[in-house]
Amino acid sequence: MAEPLLSLRHVRKEFSSKVVAVDDVSFDVHPGETLGLVGESGCGKTTLTRLVLRLVEASAGEIWFDGRELLGLRQKELLAVREDMQVVLQDPYASLNPRMRVGEIVAEPLVTHGRVRRRSAAARERVAELLDAVGLEAGSEDRFPHEFSGGQRQRIGIARALALEPKLVICDEPVSALDVSIQAQIVNLMKRLQAERGLTYLFVSHDLSIMRQIATRVAVMNLGRIVELAGTETLFTAPRHPYTHSLLSAAPVADPKVERTRRRIVLKGDPPSPADPPSGCSFHTRCPAARAECAATRPQLAPQDDSGHTAACLFPVSDVAALT
């Protein structure tokens, strides 16, 4: 297999001695794939993306991107690396400067990195090509962000992210703020651009249905740790970690017959506070399969088969019936 494009090794981020937002996270992202990162609010997804972008400094660990270790780089070296790593955020409203025309917004990274001169013919040509690639009509470059709908604004954000022809695009909840009927448009667009341009995505979402449609592999996070990682179909059809089972079972499916007949795990109690994480397995306070050992021993990610499926659980479960 080709070298991974992005590798995290034992990455940790403490915001204070108590809040460990990212705890001993290791994974690889291979060229051309979409690695999905799923988990509930506060589990550390955004922090993880900001660590990779070096918008927050890691407390420990290594982050390798395209053959270089990022955490040791100086700001100037980092700027060059960042050309190959772009980001698409959740809120298209907040991430676009309201006073700039769309053409300037999309050209901005090209100008900053000295690829084209502002308002040059080359800039105009490149912007037109990018807007066309994301499905915005000609003439959009002269308009302002507020003249566009949410879905169109997300297209503008994607065009801007692609301007420098990055290798990696980090997407943090890129469709979560959009209407259902628009989400599918953006997911299709992102898949098409990936196929056409050989892009690699690190794709954060709390939405399992979006994940199943876009990810090649999925990592499930809980309280700062990756608890399960597998190929998408394996993760959805043969999960091993009780937390993954719980997430899948909790997510409502748009089919009343399925909903009436499926076995559902309803967790007891509240999600623990990140400032006061449980001892041992961080899921033990809510886990329907927990035994006494779980409160004492912290499980490490361990292979579940030879396909690269790993899970961090002392007593992995194949059959959801064992949890209901």
Next chain:
Amino acid sequence: MSLLEINDLHVEFRLDAGTVEPVNGVSLSVEAGQTLAVVGESGSGKTATALSILRLHPTPPCHYTGGEILAGGRDLLKLPEREMRRIRGNEIAMVFQDPMTSLNPLKTVGAQIAESLRLHQGMSRSEARAQAVPALREVGIPNPEQRAGEYPHQFSGGMRQRVMIAIALACRPKILIADEPTTALDVTVQAQIMELLAALQERFGMAIVLITHDLGVVARSADQVLVMYGGRPVELAAVDDLFDAPRMPYTKALLRSMPRSDVPGGAPLDPIPGSPPNLFAPPGGCAFHPRCSLAVPECATEVPPLLERAPGHSAACLLEGSP
């Protein structure tokens, strides 16, 4: 028998920027022990409909321009404000998406439940206090004796929503209106709250109007479904009929476009082109016509009426013909 029946309700907001009609001919009814889901995309008029039931919109800019809201044998639109106040929180209660904006941060949770009981049921201070703890226990809050003395910020999002449900149900309303009650919550917590609402409904038999944009939530909890588009009701059916045999092209397209967690990925999704209508400049005729793959020329000029096309199943589409 319907506990709540709305007939041809019209609500307008007269604003400086123009007039919008977020509720344009909505009719629905809910029976005891049943859940009616109102589903639609952002701006389709779901919240505007919910708030109208309790007449919670400020007037002006809001004007109730037509229709009736029947509950307990009277038309709520005709009642004096004084009587409406007696109905709110008593006979008809509401739960909102964001519990933090509806809870008072400076008062203990127990005091807020007690206050609601005193206001609506005329209980004495000590009676109301005594009721707060069982009300919290009923919604599954552990240690209710201790937690009644705590403030909202000491509760997690899911627990705050439980508090809101405790307040809403303390007076045993006949009708509960829940506007996106689980949208702000994580999925495992959402599942807990939906389970709680179902259990309480079973126990007390209230009718629930559940506002949501999530068809998964509809499939899990609803008996009947009203689909809204651009302020208009476009389809009304029993939940199985809606998912098995949708009749209105928007509903069909919406169901097809949904990414699903129980279906393998790989194939491209089937999106609806374009975007939802802007209510300040709504398209003429059927509001869905600019996005509808089946549209015929009349769709741009004629508003399709919501008519019963099969027993208990209404749809608003010109292709369904007119009577």
